[in-house]
Amino acid sequence: MRELTWEITRILGGREPGCYAPDVTIRLRVNGADHTVAVDPETPLLFVLTDDLALRGPRFGCGMAQCGSCTVMLRGQPVRSCVIPVGRVDGADIVTLEGLGTPAAPHPLQQAFIDEGATQCGFCLSGVILTAKAVLDAKPDASDAEIRAGLGSVLCRCFTHTRMLRAIRRYADGVKR
Numbered sequence: 001m002r003e004l005t006w007e008i009t010r011i012l013g014g015r016e017p018g019c020y021a022p023d024v025t026i027r028l029r030v031n032g033a034d035h036t037v038a039v040d041p042e043t044p045l046l047f048v049l050t051d052d053l054a055l056r057g058p059r060f061g062c063g064m065a066q067c068g069s070c071t072v073m074l075r076g077q078p079v080r081s082c083v084i085p086v087g088r089v090d091g092a093d094i095v096t097l098e099g100l101g102t103p104a105a106p107h108p109l110q111q112a113f114i115d116e117g118a119t120q121c122g123f124c125l126s127g128v129i130l131t132a133k134a135v136l137d138a139k140p141d142a143s144d145a146e147i148r149a150g151l152g153s154v155l156c157r158c159f160t161h162t163r164m165l166r167a168i169r170r171y172a173d174g175v176k177r
């Protein structure tokens with residue numbers, strides 16, 4: 001599956017299909033656990049997270065840094081893992097949506113989404129939740145307009161934006177208390 005999606009990404013990016021570099025050993029710390037994988041270093045980080053590490057938080061949406069569904073936290077900042085060659089993040093500390101909390105003990109921002117029923121298919125949640133957290137980590141008293149601006153490039157295909165903004169506001173108000 002990785003080869004197929006990688007071929008699509010190569011073609012969309014204007015690269016020659018079918019040309020793979022030899023595998024190299026890459027070390028990643030993901031959600032607090034150390035992993036070693038042997039891959040073509042040009043493989044998008046997203047494919048390593050989903051195909052090699054079996055994580056289901058980051059999703060393949062556009063593969064072109066346009067939608068945000070593949071978002072992960074890298075060095076504390078939300079990044080689009082579909083366009084980051086894994087070879088460039090060897091040794092990095094990465095947090096995905098499932099690293100934020102657990103089903104038994106969700107992060108308060110995840111809990112706010114549950115409380116507000118702020119999702120439908122959930123495909124966009126890595127982008128929405130991790131980006132909202134980064135916005136509020138940087139500015140806990142961010143206004144609704146600032147939160148909306150921060151989320152401007154994260155797309156929700158189900159148009160659940162109103163409930164999501166309500167959940168983010170619920171979390172932000174709780175953080176301020």
Ligand code: FES
Pocket residue numbers: 059060061062063064065066067068069070071080081082083
């Ligand atoms: S899949 Fe990465 S931004 Fe759309």
Ligand code: FES
Pocket residue numbers: 119120121122123124125155156157158159160
């Ligand atoms: S809830 Fe479906 S894409 Fe956002």
